Amino acid sequence: MNIVVIDGQGGGMGRQLVSAIKQAAPDADVTAVGTNSAAASAMLRAGADRAATGENAVVVNARRADIIAGPIGIVVADALLGEITPAMAAAVGSSPAVRVLVPVSHCDTVVAGVPDLPMSALIQSAAERVAAIVKGR
Numbered sequence: 001m002n003i004v005v006i007d008g009q010g011g012g013m014g015r016q017l018v019s020a021i022k023q024a025a026p027d028a029d030v031t032a033v034g035t036n037s038a039a040a041s042a043m044l045r046a047g048a049d050r051a052a053t054g055e056n057a058v059v060v061n062a063r064r065a066d067i068i069a070g071p072i073g074i075v076v077a078d079a080l081l082g083e084i085t086p087a088m089a090a091a092v093g094s095s096p097a098v099r100v101l102v103p104v105s106h107c108d109t110v111v112a113g114v115p116d117l118p119m120s121a122l123i124q125s126a127a128e129r130v131a132a133i134v135k136g137r
Contacts, residue, residue, distance in 0.1 A: 001029065001066045001067065003069065004032075004061045004064075004069070005018050005068075006088075007035070007080075008034065008039050008080040008084065009080055010038055011042030014032060014042065014043040016119070017126060020127030024127045024131035028131075029049055030049050033051070035053075037053050055087055058074075058088040058091055059088065066098070067130055068095060068097045069101075069102075070102065071101065071102050073104070073109060077089040100126050103122065
């Protein structure tokens with residue numbers, strides 16, 4: 001199963017997500033895709049099996065993914081302080097993959113109905129969902 005974790009900026013959320021997924025599903029094959037090299041490097045250091053950077057990497061890997069995980073902004077054009085291009089958002093949104101999105105209210109996107117939980121709890125919940133999908137539950 002091909003799991004793609006997408007993040008931008010410094011890759012902090014992606015780093016935590018990769019680490020949590022690897023703990024929850026140690027045999028998972030994780031590809032880190034950063035909107036920039038700092039994000040990709042952070043996720044690679046966290047245990048991703050491989051990493052790529054940039055718009056085309058997002059587009060190509062979204063097509064190949066079984067699961068895409070990352071902040072909810074990866075499906076919103078111009079999110080992550082402008083790092084998510086319209087092509088990236090469209091690729092993630094139209095991918096046949098299951099999307100496991102961390103509900104963060106940033107960059108003028110507010111997720112209504114989501115309790116104000118610590119980032120660690122949101123990351124853990126996302127990792128558990130990915131692991132459940134990998135294990136077929």
